Amino acid sequence: MTAVTVLLPGVLRGEAAGQSHLTIDAAGSLRSVLDAVATTWPRLDRRLRDEQGELRRYINIYINGDDCRRSAGLDTPVPAGAEIQVLPSVAGG
Amino acid sequence: MVARILVPMTVLLAIGTSKGLFLATSDNRVDWQVSGPRFPMTSIYAVGIDQRRGVPRLLAGVDSSHFGPSVATSDDLGETWSEPDHAPVAFPADTDASLVRVWQLTPGPAGEPDVVYAGTQPSALFRSEDGGHTFALVRSLWEHPHRPEWGAGFGGQAIHTILPHPTEPARVLVAMSTGGVYRTSDGGQTWSPGNTGIRAGFFPDPFPEFGQCVHKVARDAGDPTRLYAQNHGGVYRSDDEGATWASIADGLPSDFGFPIVTHPARPSTLWTFPLAADSERFPVDHRCRVFRSTDAGTSWTALSAGLPTAPFYPTVLRDAMCADNATPGGVYFGTRSGEVWSSRDEGESWVPVAAHLPDVLSVRAAEL
Numbered sequence: 320m321t322a323v324t325v326l327l328p329g330v331l332r333g334e335a336a337g338q339s340h341l342t343i344d345a346a347g348s349l350r351s352v353l354d355a356v357a358t359t360w361p362r363l364d365r366r367l368r369d370e371q372g373e374l375r376r377y378i379n380i381y382i383n384g385d386d387c388r389r390s391a392g393l394d395t396p397v398p399a400g401a402e403i404q405v406l407p408s409v410a411g412g
Numbered sequence: 413m414v415a416r417i418l419v420p421m422t423v424l425l426a427i428g429t430s431k432g433l434f435l436a437t438s439d440n441r442v443d444w445q446v447s448g449p450r451f452p453m454t455s456i457y458a459v460g461i462d463q464r465r466g467v468p469r470l471l472a473g474v475d476s477s478h479f480g481p482s483v484a485t486s487d488d489l490g491e492t493w494s495e496p497d498h499a500p501v502a503f504p505a506d507t508d509a510s511l512v513r514v515w516q517l518t519p520g521p522a523g524e525p526d527v528v529y530a531g532t533q534p535s536a537l538f539r540s541e542d543g544g545h546t547f548a549l550v551r552s553l554w555e556h557p558h559r560p561e562w563g564a565g566f567g568g569q570a571i572h573t574i575l576p577h578p579t580e581p582a583r584v585l586v587a588m589s590t591g592g593v594y595r596t597s598d599g600g601q602t603w604s605p606g607n608t609g610i611r612a613g614f615f616p617d618p619f620p621e622f623g624q625c626v627h628k629v630a631r632d633a634g635d636p637t638r639l640y641a642q643n644h645g646g647v648y649r650s651d652d653e654g655a656t657w658a659s660i661a662d663g664l665p666s667d668f669g670f671p672i673v674t675h676p677a678r679p680s681t682l683w684t685f686p687l688a689a690d691s692e693r694f695p696v697d698h699r700c701r702v703f704r705s706t707d708a709g710t711s712w713t714a715l716s717a718g719l720p721t722a723p724f725y726p727t728v729l730r731d732a733m734c735a736d737n738a739t740p741g742g743v744y745f746g747t748r749s750g751e752v753w754s755s756r757d758e759g760e761s762w763v764p765v766a767a768h769l770p771d772v773l774s775v776r777a778a779e780l
Contacts, residue, residue, distance in 0.1 A: 331479075361497040361498050362495065362496075362497045362498075365480065365482075365498070365499050366476075366478075366479035366480060367479075369480060369510040369511070370499055370502035370503055370505075370510055370511065371503070371505065371508065371509075371510050373510065375478065375479065375480055377477055377478040378478060378479075407478045407479075408478070410477055410478065
């Protein structure tokens with residue numbers, strides 16, 4: 320088990336007691352990291368993933384700067400000490 | 413003849429828009445104070461005012477394009493809202509479905525004060541037994557053998573109408589676009605289609621057993637077996653709780669439209685807002701007019717006193733028209749151009765509540 324850092328945009332910090340950085344003990348894939356997030360912050364998790372565990376369409380997650388969708392999506396491996404940045408995409412009118 | 417006994421009251425009007433929830437209050441239903449938006453940058457397709465407990469509970473279907481759909485509740489008239497940690501409306505894992513949007517939030521009958529129903533996209537019915545905090549999928553309807561053949565209208569495939577019987581909790585009617593009307597009389601164990609007589613002009617067989625694009629259904633105040641439907645082409649009445657339907661469109665300038673609203677207390681009284689046609693979704697003759705019947709759809713009267721007289725183009729969506737429970741009855745509608753209008757005399761005359769709001773998706777009103 321290693322620690323990774325999850326960076327939250329301002330609009331989602333209310334779902335994590337106002338925190339901008341979450342230190343998460345998790346290993347393996349991005350899915351494992353989000354599963355770990357969900358145990359403490361279930362409402363934050365459901366803003367990011369639907370009930371079938373799929374990443375919401377307009378949520379982007381970068382692992383050390385790389386878009387997870389350009390890799391293996393939620394199965395993308397997360398290295399120890401990784402910085403995971405959550406960013407809402409540009410959408411809407 | 414409409415009674416005109418006006419007494420002091422406070423009426424709350426919840427206005428769901430494409431960019432949040434606005435709340436309007438008035439002591440005379442002429443002068444309105446509008447506040448909001450709550451839940452900015454979310455679409456509020458469903459609002460509910462549940463008055464079955466001492467303090468009314470407001471319910472809102474909150475749909476964020478980024479962060480997904482949810483349901484929030486307020487027990488202090490919208491000052492503060494709460495949401496459970498876990499999704500209040502969610503499809504079980506084995507369904508392989510995900511909630512797109514909550515289209516309808518309907519309190520159950522008075523005898524079941526903690527029951528609230530939610531209608532969703534994709535077409536499904538959910539039931540809450542804790543006042544709307546958490547909901548469970550009604551499996552019997554989800555697993556109905558017709559479901560693979562239900563279609564999707566332009567707005568998506570959704571259950572947008574839920575009508576619990578006022579005194580018999582085992583009887584519930586739902587309507588969906590597209591799919592039509594379905595009814596249960598055994599507490600949701602079984603569901604049967606109830607579309608006989610409703611036209612579906614977009615099929616080779618225009619009168620199929622199911623598949624109709626019913627836009628909205630409302631229940632008569634005096635006779636629970638009497639229903640009214642605004643269809644995607646066609647306005648109908650059923651006198652046998654949805655088993656069969658007959659046209660009541662004679663006297664209307666068009667049979668196309670989205671909302672249909674019944675008086676909560678006066679039998680045989682209903683309102684609608686006709687649009688010219690499927691292919692011409694403007695008010696008929698570009699005139700802003702509400703149509704009322706006081707004889708169960710046998711005849712209709714155009715109502716426009718106080719409404720705009722200039723050419724009028726906005727539409728009124730299926731849940732953007734409602735009635736309150738005050739006396740005399742109030743009627744409300746909101747438009748896709750962000751105007752909201754109210755009448756405190758059952759539609760005889762109208763005053764503006766708000767203008768320049770985002771698109772109005774839903775309205776609900778209640779005397780507090």
